[in-house]
Amino acid sequence: MSDHVHAPFGSFPSVHRALEVCELLAPPVADALKNWDDRAAAESVLYVDTDPDKADTAVFCEAYGVQPEVSANCVVVAAKRGGEVTLAAGLVLAHTRLDxxxxxxxxxxxxxxxxxPMDTAVExxxxxxxxxxxxxLPAAWPLLVDAAVAAAPHVLVGSGRRRGKLILPGRAVAALPRAEVLPGLAS
Known part of the structure; x- marks a missing residue:
């Protein structure tokens, strides 16, 4: 089955349905895919094997022939109000910046x-x-998705590890738990 899977863009040494290679994903990512209520969305996610030394966006895009317009960056944000800190994530296309x-x-x-801080995001x-x-992502976190990401036919995101990436339809990103699509999230 995986032998006939092709990425919608880029040039990757191997492409698999992510649900078929959960052992290659970070544990929370594998768990989220296995337990996603939207089975069609979960099954639409692809895993592409990539070199962890080429994980940074600019290097990655050049190495694998991926345009920044189809790559999305997930940024962890700390929002503070009166001594209370709320963590959230923002997802924007790689050629833009999270506002x-x-x-x-x-x-x-x-x-x-x-x-x-990096240590907080990782932990x-x-x-x-x-x-x-x-x-x-942690269940309590809001996931703020730029409208351009949700409208994209497919976007490339991390896999939870530096090795490998996920490709999924923008509509599947918008269907993730706690996802909120916001126009103007990126500048």
């Missing part, structure tokens, strides 16, 4: 919002830095 100071801060009702997600993905 943390205006759109994210306002949407989360925070006084201040900033990128979460809270149980994913590797450089591979954090919107699939399998």
């Amino acid at each position: 943390v100071n205006r759109t994210v801060r306002t949407h989360l009702g925070a006084r201040k919002a900033s990128f979460a 809270e997600t149980a994913m590797e830095y450089g591979g954090i993905t919107p699939v399998g």
Whole structure:
């Protein structure tokens, strides 16, 4: 079955349905795919094997022939209001930037919002830095998705590890638990 799976873009040494290679994914990502109520969305997710030393967006896009317009970055944000910190994730296309100071801060009702420290992001997600993905985030976290990501035919995101990436339809991203599609999330 996996022998006939093809990525909708890029040039990868191997492509599999993600549900068939859960052992290659970070545990929370594998669990999220296995338990996703939207079975069609879960089954639409592909896993592409990639070199962990080429995980950073610019290097990755060049190495695998992927346009930044189809690659999405998942950014962990810490929003603060009165001593309470709320962690959330923002998902934007790689050629754009997450609007943390205006759109994210306002949407989360925070006084201040900033990128979460790397150690916090890694510990809270149980994913590797450089591979954090919107699939399998902590259940309490809001997932803010830029409207351009949700509208994309397919987007490439992390796999929870630096090795490998996931490709899924934008509509599947919008169907992730706690996902909120926001216009103007990216600038």
